[in-house]
Amino acid sequence: MVERKYIAPNAITAANMFLGYLSITASIAGDFSKAIWFIILAMICDGLDGQTARKLDAFSEFGKEFDSFCDAISFGLAPGILVYSVLKSTDSMKSFVIPVSFIYALCGVMRLVKFNIVTTASSEKDDFSGMPIPSGASVVCSYLLFVETLRNSTGIDLFSVEAFVGITLLAAILMVSTIPFKTPDKVFKFIPKKLLLPFIILVLATLKYSMFIITCYYILVNLTKFFSERSKEELE
Numbered sequence: 001m002v003e004r005k006y007i008a009p010n011a012i013t014a015a016n017m018f019l020g021y022l023s024i025t026a027s028i029a030g031d032f033s034k035a036i037w038f039i040i041l042a043m044i045c046d047g048l049d050g051q052t053a054r055k056l057d058a059f060s061e062f063g064k065e066f067d068s069f070c071d072a073i074s075f076g077l078a079p080g081i082l083v084y085s086v087l088k089s090t091d092s093m094k095s096f097v098i099p100v101s102f103i104y105a106l107c108g109v110m111r112l113v114k115f116n117i118v119t120t121a122s123s124e125k126d127d128f129s130g131m132p133i134p135s136g137a138s139v140v141c142s143y144l145l146f147v148e149t150l151r152n153s154t155g156i157d158l159f160s161v162e163a164f165v166g167i168t169l170l171a172a173i174l175m176v177s178t179i180p181f182k183t184p185d186k187v188f189k190f191i192p193k194k195l196l197l198p199f200i201i202l203v204l205a206t207l208k209y210s211m212f213i214i215t216c217y218y219i220l221v222n223l224t225k226f227f228s229e230r231s232k233e234e235l236e
Helices: 004-028 032-056 063-086 096-117 132-155 161-176 193-203 207-235
Strands: none
Touching: 004 032, 004 063, 032 063, 032 096, 032 132, 063 096, 063 132, 063 161, 096 132, 096 161, 132 207, 193 207
16 A cells, blocks of 8 residues: 555656656757747756655655656657657758757756766755756756747747757767766755745746856856866866
8 A cells, every 4th residue: 555645756757757758859849939838847846856755754765766767758758759859850960860859858868877876765865976857957048938939029040950969969979977066955045045036037038048048057056166176176
């Protein structure tokens, strides 16, 4: 008999996977905008299931494995299919469609396997070895969302196939790297608590633009810290 406290977090995790599945179907149908938003909604579920588990003290090895399998669908396979569908619809770089999309999905799954090996189910959130897979999905999806919104609102088309391929491969490399990534709450701890709610509201109101900017900031802060510390070690 499953204890009642485990039902809510696992149900949210299942919703995460369902949204990833919907994203895949939308990508196959050529509706890239819906595919992106389904992945974004899956990210919200991914955050909520952990918070729910912490509040209910409902951590378990099953929950950890279930979460990772669902993340593999929503943030590994779904963005991979989205990348495949977007590149397939372009006139250039068609020979790179399968390699680029598969490498992203493969690195995402490998990232989750490594995470499961080195962590145990608990209420503590440690820093990451390599970029977390939701951030990988975020940078890929937010770039597409950013350029689509800019094109629709201003008529300026900044989409570049080369840039999109570069962003996708960079995300893949960072996910399987050993570069330490701090949790988002540590990266954005400079925001005063009294301004946190207005900041969140501002981000949500401008999500089509702010998501890409915030994701890039998160990645750059972690990379800058890593390379600056590495330079100091080499000089000593």
